[in-house]
Amino acid sequence: MSSQKRDYYEVLGVSRTADDAELKKAYRRMAMEFHPDRRPGDKEAEDKFKEAAEAYAVLSDAEKRSLYDRFGHQGPAQSGFSGGFGGIEDIFSAFADIFGGGGGFPGGGGGRRVPRGDDIETELTVAFLDAARGTKREIEIDRHSACETCKGSGAKPGTQPQRCRTCQGRGQVAHQQGFFVISTTCPQCRGAGSQISEKCGSCKGAGQVAKRATVSVTVPAGIDDGQRLRLSGQGDASSQQGGEAGDLYVLIRVQADPRFVRDGDDLWTDVPLTFAEAALGTRIEVPTPEGSEHIEVAPGTQPLSKQVLSGRGMPNVRGRGRGNLIVRFVVLVPKELSSEARELIEKLGPHLYSPRSAASTEVPDDEAPEDHHESDKGSVFDRLFRKKKK
Ligand SMILES: [Zn+2]
Ligand SMILES: [Zn+2]
Structure with missing residues (x-):
């Protein structure tokens, strides 16, 4: 562009008193005349196209126009106008109402837009403990890859694809409809x-x-059922040479482990205790994602009471620490008794505390066994699930 800027009114060929409609009309005429899609490769026309856009940007804005009228080209800078446009695309987006919206000519900025390849989705099932610890898998997928013979061009080796004469290689053709x-x-x-x-x-x-x-998939520790991994660029190749490949999405299915129920990053596990173990206390082994661990069960442990093993749950899939392992004690009541056991329990019975025989029949809520009478209606896990889903 010339170092000396021309007068904006002169650029658009309008008088200094031109109103908005006149300005718009003048600019449209210029924009069409010097449109880069009409004159591909014409540098002079492109400069004129930019010059007209700059003039119109200033004169169509009342504040900038009055600054320009008073101070010349330096004026609009005071209101933050940078002066001119970086590229053709900026002009299209600034004056979408003139060019028909959406940025006008996709090819106008130079170079066609090459479509991306399609994304692919596949599923991968992993065991619960693999999800807890993280794992690496090789999976097989069917995808479109660039042809090795022609390197993706589609042309017979030794020949070259020819530039399309209809669109001059732009991939797009412009139609004028009225002014759009x-x-x-x-x-x-x-x-x-x-x-x-x-x-x-x-x-x-x-x-x-x-x-x-064959694609190698790194499954991060802590992944949950239904989460998707994105493998960038592992999808279908672009249908055109030089285009970006799509992505591969791997939907992770985590198999259930009967010992654990997951709740966010926390894991729940139910541990059965006999009445004697609950009453007297004991040391037991509980399952963890790593294997197992021994814990102390206090004397007088209540049915469905919990012990929290801090930081022994599921690793956070984004690397933010670990959840807890919540051990729930299920006190088993025998359904069948040997005659010996029956005798012993009969002897024991009168020595046990019963709220019904006590002076006060009040049992504090938190001490009352929550729903032990329901224990025949399914496992604790079933109830946990039902609770979560409701
Ligand atoms: Zn080929
Ligand atoms: Zn074409």
């Missing part, structure tokens, strides 16, 4: 911008072939 310019995918080359005269024998000109591929 609408651009659509080129019907001749279907957006590729080029055409193949002699097709590659391996891919029949498609540039890509369906292929089975």
